[in-house]
Amino acid sequence: MTDIAIIGGGPAGLSAAINARIRNKTVLLVTNDYKDSYLAKAERVDNYLGLPGLGGQELMEQFRKHAESQGVEEVNKRVISVMPMGESFFLSYESEVAEAKTIILTTGVVPAGKLPGEGEFLGKGVSYCATCDGMLYRGRKVVVVGKSADAVEEANYLHEIGCQVTFVADKEGTRGLAEGVELVTAKRLEIRGDKAAEALIADGREIPADGIFILRQAISPQDIMQGIQVENGSIVTNKRMETSIPGVFAAGDCTGRPYQIAKAVGEGQVAALYAAEYIDKMKKEN
The missing domain is CATH 3.50.50.60 (FAD/NAD(P)-binding domain)
Incomplete structure (x- = not known):
């Protein structure tokens, strides 16, 4: 069983993965191809602290190399659903399944609007x-x-x-x-x-x-995880990045504006730290 499963491999997801590994937690990162992301297609990014003037794809490659250096396991597939199973969660991604103690949703902005029917x-x-x-x-x-x-x-x-x-x-x-x-x-x-x-x-x-x-390209959080609280298309979280479902955290663009890299990276770190704390608390109680 994985300690933390992270759904989405943008800045928030990679930040969460790095910080979870620093806290000595096992991580499964399930994501689409990063080259299809909005950030990877950006011609130039000038407002990320310390790394001005890089192209979006170059910036993403730097983030991914950092995550790889921390031993983050990445799976390039689309997550279909997440189901709570008592003290853990089952993820279904295409034809495979995995089990994790906690979930961090970093799905980005999913285009709104389902088809009629x-x-x-x-x-x-x-x-x-x-x-x-x-x-x-x-x-x-x-x-x-x-x-x-x-x-x-x-x-x-x-x-x-x-x-x-x-x-x-x-x-x-x-x-x-x-x-x-x-x-x-x-x-x-x-x-x-x-x-x-x-x-x-x-x-x-x-x-x-x-x-x-x-x-x-991605499935909305409500469809991935039934019952999660959403307002105006964004996942509702507190300052610990906890969602309405215990053991499930969220970070980045999926939690609402502003849609900025710095916000996503910071929220990813916070989500990972409190997910690690959640796991440690569960161990003590058991």
Whole structure:
């Protein structure tokens, strides 16, 4: 079992990981490819203390090297859910699971707004993970809504296992789709069905489907962890970066404005220190 699982590998997540390791805690960092982050795409960063004028990707590489030097274990996958299990938590990331004593959410800003029908049919024909649920739809019609860098790869995987795949994107020119995967370009999307999802409506066109995979770069904290308190799209925390769920902490952009590197790094440190304190307290009580 890992001491601290950190979801998100931006400045807040890496800061939390480094400080957790300094406190001699084991760390599992689960994150998307950092090159797809907003920071990595920044041309120049001038307001981070002591390191002015670096490009966003260069700054991220410095952060990551520091974390690697502390022995931080990194897994490049998308977290689907976190479930409390008494005195620990189970993480599901694509087709794998892990157990941790505490959780630190550093998911950044997740674009707001679900598709109409998405929440209603989640788990009833709507999925966020093709690798996890793809085999359930073998030989059946599926739609992939591509909003992440790996969406084409996931669509091709579904095609390989025998699904009839339609790939829906909001722009033309999607590269790498396997032959036999239909590409539909549309911006206005809606999921319809009765007791389960039955079709995606794409700019007024109905695309019948047994399964609809919505592949975003990240999943909102409320969907990852049911019951966590959120206000205006941000996770509610106290000064110790504790959330409404005992043993779960949050840091960085996911806790609200200002969206600045210095804030994220500081909150990541605070979250790690109090997560370590939480673990030590649990040991004494047991």
